[in-house]
Amino acid sequence: MKKTLGLASALGLGVIAAMGVALSHGSGDDDAAIDLVVNQPEGDVSREEGLAAWDRIFAVASHPRCANCHTDENNVPMWSGPSYGKTRPHGMNINAGMSRIGIESMPCTTCHTQSTKPNTIPHAPPHTGHVWMLAPVEFVWFGKDTQTICAQMRDPERNGGRDGAGLVEHILHDAEIKAFITWGFNPGGGREPAPGTMQDHLNDMVTWTAAGMPCPDPAG
Amino acid sequence: MQLIVNGETVDADVEEDMPLLWVLRDELNVKGPKYGCGIAQCGACTVHVDGMPVRSCSITAKQVEGAEVTTIEGLGTPDALHAVQEAWIDHQVAQCGYCQSGQIMSAAALLAIYPEPSDEQIDRALSANLCRCGTYPRIREAVKSAAAKLQGA
Ligand code: FES
Ligand code: FES
Numbered sequence: 001m002k003k004t005l006g007l008a009s010a011l012g013l014g015v016i017a018a019m020g021v022a023l024s025h026g027s028g029d030d031d032a033a034i035d036l037v038v039n040q041p042e043g044d045v046s047r048e049e050g051l052a053a054w055d056r057i058f059a060v061a062s063h064p065r066c067a068n069c070h071t072d073e074n075n076v077p078m079w080s081g082p083s084y085g086k087t088r089p090h091g092m093n094i095n096a097g098m099s100r101i102g103i104e105s106m107p108c109t110t111c112h113t114q115s116t117k118p119n120t121i122p123h124a125p126p127h128t129g130h131v132w133m134l135a136p137v138e139f140v141w142f143g144k145d146t147q148t149i150c151a152q153m154r155d156p157e158r159n160g161g162r163d164g165a166g167l168v169e170h171i172l173h174d175a176e177i178k179a180f181i182t183w184g185f186n187p188g189g190g191r192e193p194a195p196g197t198m199q200d201h202l203n204d205m206v207t208w209t210a211a212g213m214p215c216p217d218p219a220g
Numbered sequence: 221m222q223l224i225v226n227g228e229t230v231d232a233d234v235e236e237d238m239p240l241l242w243v244l245r246d247e248l249n250v251k252g253p254k255y256g257c258g259i260a261q262c263g264a265c266t267v268h269v270d271g272m273p274v275r276s277c278s279i280t281a282k283q284v285e286g287a288e289v290t291t292i293e294g295l296g297t298p299d300a301l302h303a304v305q306e307a308w309i310d311h312q313v314a315q316c317g318y319c320q321s322g323q324i325m326s327a328a329a330l331l332a333i334y335p336e337p338s339d340e341q342i343d344r345a346l347s348a349n350l351c352r353c354g355t356y357p358r359i360r361e362a363v364k365s366a367a368a369k370l371q372g373a
Contacts (some may be wrong), residue, residue: 093347103333105344106326110273111260113283117237124259124278 034175034182036202038168041210050211053204058146060201061153063194065184069134070141075100077134078142082192100134108132116178119188126187129178136160150215164209171202221281225250226294236282240274241265243281244291252292252321256350263349266322267291273329292321295328304328307366315353323349327363336367 060066064081068090071078075096080087097104111125112132119126135141138158141149152158153167162170174181175198184194185201194201208214221232225248232247239258244250244267253276256264260278267276268290276289296302301309304327314320323346330337330345337345342363346356 093344095344105330105337105341106346106348107272110266110326111275111278111348113260113274113279115280115283121259123261125261 034178034198036172036175036199038172038206039203041207045207045211047211047214050208050214051216053207053211054150054214054216055146056196056200056204057153057208058149060184060194060196061141061149062144062146063184063192065187065191065194066180067142069180070139071134072140072142073137075134075137083190096134098137100136101131102133108134118186119183119191122190124189126183126189126191128180128183130180135180146216147218150213154213154215164213167209168202168205171198171205221285223281223284223289224287225289226291227288232281234281237280239277240267240279240281240284240289241276244276244289250291250293253325254318254321256318256322261350262319263322263326264319266325266349268325268329271329271332273326290325292324295325302328303369304331304362304366307362307369310365311358311362313355313358313362315351315355319349319351319353320355323351323355323359327359327366331363331367331370335370337363 061070064078064084068078068080075098077090077094077096078087079090094102095105096102096108102108102110109132113125113127114129114131115127116129117127125132139152139160141152144152156162159167160170171181173179181201182198185196185198187193196204221234221236223230223232223243225244230248232243234243234247238247241253241255241258244253245255253267254264255277256262258277260275263275265276266273268274268288269279269284270287271290292305296305302324304324308314308320308324313323326346326349327342330341334341339360342360343356346359346363351359
């Protein structure tokens with residue numbers, strides 16, 4: 001969890017902890033676990049295979065389901081994608097603050113509760129097994145091109161200190177606690193999911209990292 | 221199931237997935253939190269769970285088991301009003317009143333963390349509490365008065 005939270009953990013949950021209040025409540029009953037298999041490639045993975053896997057990873061990362069909450073230092077989540085029509089900032093004047101969890105004004109968890117139950121109600125704020133938040137500010141994806149996101153994702157300075165194995169582990173851990181990646185592939189409530197399945201995404205991450213995390217030109 | 225509501229431990233014979241708002245209003249007769257939308261879109265049902273503002277229509281009884289739930293009834297009493305309630309009366313904030321217990325709970329939660337909130341913080345904290353009567357200018361002034369009162373206290 002520490003890795004996932006990154007900067008937000010330092011700025012946001014630290015404040016909460018210091019105050020002795022909790023954002024996180026019981027998340028209710030668990031539903032069936034997501035079974036993922038790490039399919040390690042036999043032999044070397046070529047740059048071409050790695051780049052093809054990256055293209056699919058980019059399709060996921062840049063999909064509104066994921067990118068809407070990977071926004072810049074203005075800390076404003078976005079509403080974009082087929083469920084929303086016109087792209088616009090999250091309604092209700094929402095700003096997640098530097099904490100990225102909204103503690104500076106109103107915590108995201110005021111409406112987005114923490115629960116591993118499926119999301120079933122259209123227009124209701126979605127929930128996951130993780131405290132709701134924007135991704136750490138260094139993981140900006142919204143409106144970014146494939147080279148930019150690729151360079152960020154393979155840079156431990158800007159990806160939560162992860163190497164290739166760490167990126168794969170991040171997906172596995174997310175599935176365990178039913179956090180945001182898991183939700184992205186099964187958002188419920190009539191929302192369009194990120195393309196592919198969680199297993200496809202894991203396969204692509206294994207392939208891309210095994211290929212040495214190649215990025216499309218011109219990033220190299 | 222045992223819940224802690226306004227400092228009292230209460231037994232509620234409810235399904236675990238019953239929304240807290242239903243438990244409060246229909247089972248425990250705590251009518252301060254209001255039903256507006258039922259899907260965390262309006263804020264009328266706002267309560268505190270361990271001091272944090274939460275839309276009670278969208279959290280289940282099970283999720284708040286063991287936590288301190290505070291409704292507007294537990295924030296202050298007519299004899300000993302919370303500074304926010306007092307400020308709300310001074311500024312005559314309410315119009316129809318339907319949204320106001322939610323507004324007050326959100327404002328009290330903000331002030332508990334930020335004793336001197338900026339206008340921007342006040343607006344951000346309360347914009348998701350919808351007021352169809354448009355009492356926002358008075359809300360902002362009342363939050364500032366309450367902040368001053370709490371500072372002086
Ligand atoms: S009734 Fe809960 S937010 Fe509207
Ligand atoms: S006072 Fe009427 S809705 Fe707010």
